[in-house]
């Protein structure tokens with residue numbers, strides 16, 4: 001079983017010209033996604049993230065991966081735990097993923113060998129170019145909700161070539177109580 005993280009940085013954008021065309025600013029939320037260039041899920045959009053290193057907490061991992069992949073410095077204390085997702089492959093737990101969101105970060109996203117970053121309005125997230133389960137949980141996470149989910153895949157490794165077959169989801173769970181961390 002691999003323990004991983006995902007981090008979804010969010011920002012508000014003021015856009016001129018509301019529906020009424022009265023020039024009133026309208027807020028729209030954007031999320032920083034990456035187009036993953038290599039490894040598991042290459043070619044698909046996702047949040048920055050990756051595998052925990054030895055001795056690292058999930059929160060530390062989310063901060064490090066976001067820095068390494070897109071050069072954004074997120075504030076660990078302000079990372080909000082948004083989800084805990086289990087990916088099961090052929091009946092065996094394959095990956096446990098800690099999901100975070102944040103509005104507190106510094107710097108400008110920059111492309112790396114691993115990732116091409118892109119700010120995308122939350123209503124325009126390209127679910128057809130993401131993992132097959134993401135449309136089930138990411139919209140709620142981007143709205144500020146918390147989720148615990150199990151997603152079952154079949155068809156052997158690698159996980160990103162297996163078929164997504166079914167899932168269980170629980171919303172508005174108390175993740176802080178579970179704590180950051182299955183890591184001792």
Ligand SMILES: Nc1nc2c([nH]c(=O)n2[C@H]2C[C@H](O)[C@@H](COP(=O)(O)OP(=O)(O)OP(=O)(O)O)O2)c(=O)[nH]1
Pocket residue numbers: 004005006038039040041046047048049050051087095097131132133134151159
């Ligand atoms: N959004 C989303 N992310 C997923 C799903 N399944 C899954 O493993 N992930 C995440 C967990 C990890 O953050 C990421 C896997 O990337 P990774 O960075 O660990 O894998 P990699 O092979 O590129 O690893 P590395 O060589 O860079 O260490 O994908 C899914 O169904 N949806």
